[in-house]
Amino acid sequence: MRSFFRQSPRGLNEDSYLEASERAAEKGARVIFDTGGKALEKALQAKPFLIKPNLQELTGLFGRNYDLNDVNEIAKDLKKAADAGAHAIALTLGSRGSIFYSGGLTLFAAAPKVHAVNPTGCGDAFLAGFTAALFKGLGWKEAMISGTAAGAANAMEWTAGTIRIENYEHIKHTVQVFCV
Numbered sequence: 001m002r003s004f005f006r007q008s009p010r011g012l013n014e015d016s017y018l019e020a021s022e023r024a025a026e027k028g029a030r031v032i033f034d035t036g037g038k039a040l041e042k043a044l045q046a047k048p049f050l051i052k053p054n055l056q057e058l059t060g061l062f063g064r065n066y067d068l069n070d071v072n073e074i075a076k077d078l079k080k081a082a083d084a085g086a087h088a089i090a091l092t093l094g095s096r097g098s099i100f101y102s103g104g105l106t107l108f109a110a111a112p113k114v115h116a117v118n119p120t121g122c123g124d125a126f127l128a129g130f131t132a133a134l135f136k137g138l139g140w141k142e143a144m145i146s147g148t149a150a151g152a153a154n155a156m157e158w159t160a161g162t163i164r165i166e167n168y169e170h171i172k173h174t175v176q177v178f179c180v
Contacts, residue, residue: 021046034127036060044085051086052127055093068096071180075099075106088140090130090147092123099180100144106180109144112171114152121160126151129168145175
């Protein structure tokens with residue numbers, strides 16, 4: 001798998017994402033984007049394996065605000081993102097959980113209650129847990145569980161990007177995933 005994150009490095013523009021992902025895909029890589037704005041719009045043209053926007057990035061992509069209590073309405077725009085080119089979409093909602101869409105399957109993972117002290121890096125931790133599960137050959141539901149547990153475990157630490165494996169393992173067993 002190949003991932004492209006956040007902002008373009010100096011000297012590169014949004015088209016650089018498209019060019020790099022096309023080259024990677026030609027070599028058989030599954031391209032993953034964790035970005036927003038124009039780069040996310042360009043990323044969809046590359047038909048990536050996965051995009052991982054947060055709610056603010058999805059709002060920017062479709063120009064609308066969402067009712068977080070209406071998962072079905074949000075899922076409609078995830079389907080639009082899939083129709084625009086993404087094979088799968090994992091949308092993070094912070095302490096509210098996450099929503100996944102691919103090929104007609106919509107999953108909602110409720111965020112477990114934890115003693116959160118720092119939300120910085122939780123989306124990145126989610127993506128790391130999610131892709132690690134896929135790399136192990138696990139399915140979408142298991143990837144949602146792993147990603148949600150990693151994001152929650154990250155929130156429990158003062159230092160972003162720090163996850164205690166015992167917290168991750170405990171949280172994994174409490175994550176609930178529902179078909180929508």
